Amino acid sequence: xxxxxxxxxxRNLTHAFGPVLACADVSFELYPGExxxxxxxxxxxxxxxxxxxxxxxxxxxxxxxxxxRTKGLTDIYALSEPERRLLLRTDWGVVTQNPRDGLRxxxxxxxxxxxxxxxVGARHYATIRGEAEDWLQKVELDLGRIDDKPKHFSGGMQxxxxxxxxxxxxxxxVFMDEPTGGLDVSxxxxxxxxxxxxxxxxxxxxxxxxxxxxxxxxxxxxLIVMKDGKVVExxxxxxxxxxPHHAYTQLLVSSVLQV
Amino acid sequence: MTDQKKDPMIRVENLSKTFVLHVQxxxxxxxxxxLSLEVAAGECVALYGPSGTGKSTLLRSLYANYKPGSGHVxxxxxxxxxxxxxxxxxxxxxHRVLEVRRRTVGYVSQFLxxxxxxxxxxxxxxxxxxxxxxxxxxxxKAEGLLARLNIxxxxxxxxxATFSGGEQQRVNIARGFAxxxxxxxxxxxxxxxxxxxxxxxxxLIAEAKARGAAVVGIFHDDExxxxxxxxxxxxxxxxxxx
Numbered sequence: 001x002x003x004x005x006x007x008x009x010x011r012n013l014t015h016a017f018g019p020v021l022a023c024a025d026v027s028f029e030l031y032p033g034e035x036x037x038x039x040x041x042x043x044x045x046x047x048x049x050x051x052x053x054x055x056x057x058x059x060x061x062x063x064x065x066x067x068x069r070t071k072g073l074t075d076i077y078a079l080s081e082p083e084r085r086l087l088l089r090t091d092w093g094v095v096t097q098n099p100r101d102g103l104r105x106x107x108x109x110x111x112x113x114x115x116x117x118x119x120v121g122a123r124h125y126a127t128i129r130g131e132a133e134d135w136l137q138k139v140e141l142d143l144g145r146i147d148d149k150p151k152h153f154s155g156g157m158q159x160x161x162x163x164x165x166x167x168x169x170x171x172x173x174v175f176m177d178e179p180t181g182g183l184d185v186s187x188x189x190x191x192x193x194x195x196x197x198x199x200x201x202x203x204x205x206x207x208x209x210x211x212x213x214x215x216x217x218x219x220x221x222x223l224i225v226m227k228d229g230k231v232v233e234x235x236x237x238x239x240x241x242x243x244p245h246h247a248y249t250q251l252l253v254s255s256v257l258q259v
Numbered sequence: 260m261t262d263q264k265k266d267p268m269i270r271v272e273n274l275s276k277t278f279v280l281h282v283q284x285x286x287x288x289x290x291x292x293x294l295s296l297e298v299a300a301g302e303c304v305a306l307y308g309p310s311g312t313g314k315s316t317l318l319r320s321l322y323a324n325y326k327p328g329s330g331h332v333x334x335x336x337x338x339x340x341x342x343x344x345x346x347x348x349x350x351x352x353x354h355r356v357l358e359v360r361r362r363t364v365g366y367v368s369q370f371l372x373x374x375x376x377x378x379x380x381x382x383x384x385x386x387x388x389x390x391x392x393x394x395x396x397x398x399x400k401a402e403g404l405l406a407r408l409n410i411x412x413x414x415x416x417x418x419x420a421t422f423s424g425g426e427q428q429r430v431n432i433a434r435g436f437a438x439x440x441x442x443x444x445x446x447x448x449x450x451x452x453x454x455x456x457x458x459x460x461x462x463l464i465a466e467a468k469a470r471g472a473a474v475v476g477i478f479h480d481d482e483x484x485x486x487x488x489x490x491x492x493x494x495x496x497x498x499x500x501x
Contacts (some may be wrong), residue, residue, distance in 0.1 A: 031354050189375030196374075200388070218374065222353045236323065236353045243325040247281030254282055 007032050007173060007205050009073060013062030015048050022048035024229040035199055037220030037237060038209045045229035046209040047177055054094055054175040055084045089119045093166030097178035099158035105151040112150060112165050120169050135164040139194060156187035167198060176208045180215055192218050213256055217241055225249045268442050268473035271296040274330035276316055290316045291497045303474040305484045308494035314477045318444050321475060322366045323348040323356045334442060336363045361389050366444045367435035371427040373420045379405065380415040383433040390438060404433035408459055425451045436463050443467055445476035449483050461486055
């Protein structure tokens with residue numbers, strides 16, 4: 001594994017919504033195979049940061065560079081719109097908190113997965129159907145539901161379908177925004193287990209935004225703690241959670257209820 | 260081989276650690292100051308001292324789980340080609356620390372951190388998977404350790420959430436010994452075990468020493484400590500010095 005050159009490099013990223021500063025001067029690097037967690041409470045700028053670095057929201061200031069297979073580290077906002085779209089469809093995956101934003105609710109489960117494959121050029125129906133079936137099984141969805149529409153699925157099933165839809169094109173980097181938010185704990189555990197396995201098996205790099213420190217501990221190698229749009233602490237996940245240095249991180253860690 | 264056994268594996272230099280509790284009026288809790296310690300291959304050092312003297316804090320600092328305020332924790336980190344380099348766990352970049360943890364430094368915590376839905380066998384085999392060991396070999400090694408630590412075969416495919424404290428601790432120990440780490444850090448590995456299982460753990464530690472591992476541990480049980488420790492490092496003296 002080449003860990004010398006980063007897969008993604010973010011430098012001095014700032015984004016303001018009018019007078020409101022959502023992200024201020026954020027810099028970090030993500031290495032291949034690494035899972036980075038972004039934690040902080042609601043309104044700390046986590047989702048804005050994720051949207052900016054996943055080419056879905058042009059930042060007010062700063063640079064986001066991604067290691068393109070053909071060109072090496074490249075400013076993603078200097079790419080043309082079609083190039084950026086292609087990147088989002090092939091090399092990247094985006095798992096949103098609300099599956100409704102990431103799925104097509106009126107297209108069958110199989111179609112939701114197959115659509116991503118077709119977007120990268122797959123044309124043979126049997127191949128697409130076969131791959132879709134493979135992925136539904138990987139995310140533990142009943143194959144008998146392959147022709148059903150996700151609007152008739154439970155929240156946990158929708159979320160697993162969204163993951164299948166994103167991973168079918170074998171992306172190198174996946175962005176996830178609260179992937180377990182709004183799910184029952186038992187469903188959450190199943191999803192976390194699934195994500196852990198897939199990240200390792202596929203050697204994925206991922207950036208996961210979550211307010212849930214237990215989720216962060218389970219999935220992330222490294223953490224960024226955000227408060228009021230600023231990064232207040234970074235480090236290995238277990239360091240940040242077991243020996244937090246910043247006052248805000250200490251408050252976050254000490255506020256978690258023990259079960 | 261005998262010469263190699265004397266090679267230092269850990270060199271702690273002038274390590275200091277103070278906790279600052281911002282949520283509680285910025286209280287400062289100094290734990291140790293300018294602590295130095297060297298541990299050789301094949302040697303077992305027992306951290307000693309009453310509770311609150313910083314034994315666990317030191318052990319966790321060696322694993323880079325805690326971030327010391329100043330000083331160095333040098334560990335001898337080898338690669339496949341038989342070369343080695345010294346990595347400062349107190350200052351290395353996160354991905355370097357992870358690499359050292361995968362290959363060189365193993366840590367057995369006091370309690371198993373249960374992961375929902377993951378069977379005991381996979382919890383034990385996971386560090387081997389992370390090193391790229393083939394699944395068959397990893398599984399065989401995991402099962403061998405679970406059997407040795409008297410975890411009934413019927414429990415291997417179960418997630419340990421519902422296991423007793425002692426059973427969870429044995430799964431945890433099996434996980435810690437899955438990889439033949441050159442450095443082993445043990446936080447009360449025999450705390451909740453009966454005499455039979457304590458003997459198994461003592462044997463595992465003795466085997467690790469025999470293959471040249473440097474071991475640093477906290478052992479509350481006097482008998483266990485006397486049996487496996489070559490040297491005692493008294494933290495209460497360090498505290499007095501601080």
